[in-house]
Amino acid sequence: MGSYVLTILVSTLLGSLSYAVYLRVFHPLAKVPGPLLASLTRLWLVYQSRTLKRHLIELQLHRKYGRVVRVSPNEIIISDPEYVKMIYGANSPFLKARWYETVGPKDADTMNLLGEWDMKKYALQRRLVGPIFTTPALKTRENLLEAPIAKFLSKMKRTKDEPQDIVKWMNIVALDLLTEITFSESPNYIDRATDDANAIDVDAFWQQIHWMGLCPDLWVAFVSVSEWCQRFGLDLFFKADIAKLSIVQYYIGQLTSRASEATRAAESATTPSNYADLASDIARFAAARPDFKPQWAATITLHIIGAGFDTLGMTLSAAIVHLARTPTCQAALHHELDAARNTENLDAMPKYTQTLALPYLQASIAETTRLTPVIGIALPRTVPAGGASIDGYDVPAGMTVGMNPWVLHRDKRIFGEDADTFRPDRYLRASEGQRHVMEAVSLAFGGASRSCPGRNLAYMCLSKTLAAVFLEFEVEVLGEEEVRRCQGEGEGYREECFFVVKWHGVWVRFRERGQ
Numbered sequence: 001m002g003s004y005v006l007t008i009l010v011s012t013l014l015g016s017l018s019y020a021v022y023l024r025v026f027h028p029l030a031k032v033p034g035p036l037l038a039s040l041t042r043l044w045l046v047y048q049s050r051t052l053k054r055h056l057i058e059l060q061l062h063r064k065y066g067r068v069v070r071v072s073p074n075e076i077i078i079s080d081p082e083y084v085k086m087i088y089g090a091n092s093p094f095l096k097a098r099w100y101e102t103v104g105p106k107d108a109d110t111m112n113l114l115g116e117w118d119m120k121k122y123a124l125q126r127r128l129v130g131p132i133f134t135t136p137a138l139k140t141r142e143n144l145l146e147a148p149i150a151k152f153l154s155k156m157k158r159t160k161d162e163p164q165d166i167v168k169w170m171n172i173v174a175l176d177l178l179t180e181i182t183f184s185e186s187p188n189y190i191d192r193a194t195d196d197a198n199a200i201d202v203d204a205f206w207q208q209i210h211w212m213g214l215c216p217d218l219w220v221a222f223v224s225v226s227e228w229c230q231r232f233g234l235d236l237f238f239k240a241d242i243a244k245l246s247i248v249q250y251y252i253g254q255l256t257s258r259a260s261e262a263t264r265a266a267e268s269a270t271t272p273s274n275y276a277d278l279a280s281d282i283a284r285f286a287a288a289r290p291d292f293k294p295q296w297a298a299t300i301t302l303h304i305i306g307a308g309f310d311t312l313g314m315t316l317s318a319a320i321v322h323l324a325r326t327p328t329c330q331a332a333l334h335h336e337l338d339a340a341r342n343t344e345n346l347d348a349m350p351k352y353t354q355t356l357a358l359p360y361l362q363a364s365i366a367e368t369t370r371l372t373p374v375i376g377i378a379l380p381r382t383v384p385a386g387g388a389s390i391d392g393y394d395v396p397a398g399m400t401v402g403m404n405p406w407v408l409h410r411d412k413r414i415f416g417e418d419a420d421t422f423r424p425d426r427y428l429r430a431s432e433g434q435r436h437v438m439e440a441v442s443l444a445f446g447g448a449s450r451s452c453p454g455r456n457l458a459y460m461c462l463s464k465t466l467a468a469v470f471l472e473f474e475v476e477v478l479g480e481e482e483v484r485r486c487q488g489e490g491e492g493y494r495e496e497c498f499f500v501v502k503w504h505g506v507w508v509r510f511r512e513r514g515q
């Protein structure tokens with residue numbers, strides 16, 4: 001018995017040692033530099049992800065090991081901007097890696113743009129939803145964004161210089177903006193000064209899947225076991241579910257009631273209500289195209305909030321905080337807004353077209369998404385058949401490669417020595433050629449092959465809200481001491497990355513400006 005156990009132990013040890021030697025010496029990525037443990041086990045990357053600091057860790061890894069770093073036995077991250085086009089460019093054969101299985105579609109009839117692998121189906125779905133999200137189409141619904149913005153401004157005026165948790169507020173504003181433009185109404189988060197825990201729930205979702213996506217087989221097993229247990233009423237495992245967000249339930253309620261209203265109207269041959277919002281635009285497009293499956297219309301409506309709310313909330317917060325922390329930048333923006341207002345080129349409630357003619361505002365938005373992009377991990381893609389040559393390494397098909405927006409956007413060769421500083425001027429002073437290079441390496445809204453379909457909508461919300469806020473207010477970011485007083489027992493400032501990068505504990509004061 002004893003020698004039997006010993007044989008197993010020795011064989012296991014020898015097997016593991018041989019595998020380690022293979023990974024370190026003979027594996028196709030063996031020559032790529034990186035931490036020793038990372039080359040031996042994927043658990044190293046899982047552990048780094050669990051620290052919620054991957055955006056900073058990947059920056060440090062590139063500084064230490066160079067342009068290509070092995071972060072897992074079969075995965076490398078790359079910082080050389082030269083490879084952006086190859087990996088993320090339009091029609092790139094580098095498809096999304098298995099990480100996205102955690103948000104992947106369940107069957108052929110679903111729409112899930114973030115996790116779709118079938119590129120034929122994906123291309124069709126993008127073609128179908130494209131016209132809904134063009135700037136001209138969105139401008140026809142722009143008026144719906146104005147009530148929430150006005151409500152937020154008057155709320156801040158009424159609360160007079162009181163400290164405000166900016167991330168909490170911008171999540172609230174994002175929820176109301178996106179929901180109003182979608183359904184012409186919303187649960188009215190701004191008036192109620194609460195987001196009904198939607199931010200906590202969406203964070204729980206990302207916190208679970210951002211590291212589980214690194215172990216897709218474990219994820220598949222986890223989902224099967226938890227679903228099996230639930231069949232017997234056993235809720236043994238916490239499984240974050242974006243469908244449980246109260247705002248998602250609200251969307252489902254709205255879609256259901258519109259569908260029943262349409263059915264009732266058809267049955268009684270009466271005219272249904274004439275909605276004029278994104279949900280009605282989507283329904284109209286779906287009805288006009290036989291290849292637009294009815295369930296896809298519901299899903300793309302849900303994508304607006306599922307993919308849009310915390311990304312928009314975080315970007316709004318970051319823009320306000322960067323501008324407020326850099327007095328010269330806030331002053332330059334105030335100057336631009338006042339000049340436009342004084343020459344009657346800007347309404348008190350700014351029109352999107354007017355904001356597009358404000359170069360400093362637009363540069364501030366671009367600079368925010370450069371310096372603090374919402375995605376903090378290297379966006380993982382699979383090397384296609386035939387492999388790839390990357391920085392002198394032959395990377396075989398099936399390996400995972402990725403580039404981190406936080407790394408690319410701080411490349412000093414492209415953005416200059418002050419790449420770590422918020423300076424919107426860099427866009428205004430750059431030559432056309434330099435601007436083109438800066439834009440070409442931006443992954444702020446994803447790469448060209450899988451770019452964000454909500455970008456125009458996000459830009460409209462960002463431009464109108466920021467112009468309106470800075471027209472009315474001077475914003476001050478509170479120091480640590482005061483934040484501690486506001487938060488009581490709260491944890492203070494935190495920046496966490498779980499796929500998306502989130503801030504907590506940032507407080508500001510909105511002081512009304514005297515014109």
Ligand code: HEM
Pocket residue numbers: 113114115303304305307308309311312315369374375379443444445446447449450451452453454455457458
């Ligand atoms: C400031 C706000 C936003 C930012 C910064 C942002 C950023 C991004 C980024 C970086 C990606 C690529 C993710 C990846 O490759 O894994 C993405 C994808 C996506 N975004 Fe946005 N987004 C924003 C708002 C929105 C809105 C309002 C919508 C609503 C339509 C939306 C819908 C999507 C969808 C469906 C995808 C998946 C696309 C694909 O994989 O092909 N986003 N977004």
